[in-house]
Amino acid sequence: MVKTNKIHNPFEIRDCALAAIATGQKAQNLRELLQSIRSVVPGSIVYHFWAGKLRPRFDDPEFNNDFAAWARHALHDKLLAERLGMIDPTMFEGVEPLRQELIDIIEERLDETERIPWSDPDQQFHFITSQIVVFGSQRVIREPRELVTVVPSMTSGSIFYHFIDARRRTFGHMDDFRAWLYGFNDRYHDLIDLLAAVDPFFSSLPELRRQLSALFEEYFGGNA
């Protein structure tokens, strides 16, 4: 794991893989969804916001969390889908406030509607959780300019670990690259600002890899 704010600490490229696990909880209508959101394990809330990026699926270009996509495609509730789709999990300190935001939005929608929206039986929402396995890649970099050559060949798991998962485990909820660059005092403050502007929530992992690769390439001018 990256240790923050230590001068010139080497950056160890880590990787991760997810084991997806069914919770057995499912919902066929909005009230059942609400009940399960109240009780499901925290890992499942995280999974349906973030882990989708690492599982076998094509990113839904319209909605970037599973709750919003289900509201749109299974319940056909466009209004609810738009509200759920606007939740940005990076704005919440931990899972429980995020869970509460989901509950608030769904309760509000249930108050507004006269009939509870239902899905077809084969379009139920299945709550999934996951176990993340983190492992080394045997690659260590010592100078930030090495990111130019290393990032383009990072796996999706590695991008997920350092750019998304990091926000759950670093001080200040930032990605590992920024956390590491802060260790070089003020030398890379402009690069840190550029990284802060990359929104991980709206891009697939391959897209994020491309964005980050381009960003480092442009910053260091190809002088890796």
Place this chain on the structure above:
Amino acid sequence: MMNEMLDQYASIAGEHVVDQLRQLVKPLKGIRVVHVNSTRKGGGVAEILHKLVPLKQELGIDVSWEVIEGDSDFFSCTKSFHNALQGNRIKIPSRLIDAYERVNRRNAERLGKVLEQADIVFVHDPQPAPLLGLCPERKGKWIWRCHIDVSRPDRAVWKYLRNHLTGYDASVFSLAAFAQPLPHPEYLIAPSIDPLSEKNIDLEESEIDAVAEQFGIDRGRPLMLQVSRFDSFKDPIGVIRTYQLTKTFVPTLQLVLAGGEATDDPESQKILDEVRASAEGDPDIHVLLLPADAHRTINALQRAADIVLQKSLREGFGLTVTEGMWKGKPVIGGDTGGIRIQVVNHQTGFLVSTPEGAALRARYLLFHRDLLQEMGRKAKNSVLENFLLTRHLREYLTLMVSLLHGGGDRIELE
């Protein structure tokens, strides 16, 4: 030579993907893994094990593959299980259940020692499921890998089988929707395709031309294709209707419906007769009955097509969708089952509910060739990222690490 297979996969999926497997396997070095199923050839399970087992061996895991031996009553019983677990109401005679249990006891005597000494045992599908209860000295983790959709099983059959499954340490299903509640962790691992198999390997244009010529297909004209059994759930009549509606606007259109030879299944023969009747008189509809091993022919047909259809009314995962996408084709698929996971509306193809919907999308694609190409490119990329054998292997390795390292939602390895 040591890593010949891994190197081949690296050339397709990327070196970094194979490097990842090499790192992930490190904590598994030295463990003994056994896979058990009921056949060494034929069927999707054997096909996947023929690849996964040697790949795990190349990665340095001590892995073997054992096959249980059964008689005709045993296989009659397990075929009935298969149909019942997929929703058919079937009464299985006690004579067949006795055969099922007897065959498993006999195999436990033969394989017991190997299984009991293994660190991880994967038992595939219902056929060998009772082996766990017949290996009392087992020391490792036992995992039941279910390859079929048991979302709506015949309850009596499921109740019987469940007794053989509750003792497992974990089970694996292809999709969350396919699972049934069991008293242990239920992992989810989606199927995959093998890019190096005859069905998916790159082909020379000349070979595609030759296959097209063999079946009287004009490669200069647009072609839609559905590859599937002649089964009402695959809606072949709906596919012909889709073609007829589209042909009004694209008169040069051709259709290929390619499936396995009719078996003694009366339903299959009935559907095939209906398909032939619907296609009669139109020389541009090609109904092809292909042998079970015509993988390269299917590959060529998928590559010759402009659009791949999978207009199923009910579907498991739908690997023919994955195969079509891997050939860079947009897929117009039924809005059901695993097709929904693979086909993202307006991105990798279209999800439809009627022949009219399918025809509308087909017309749209055939008149917007640039979009057709773009969707095909996205479809291929999606398979590259998500549905290749390397991802499947990674998830098996992750599952094994997860089981051997215990609970918690995070495992940090050195």
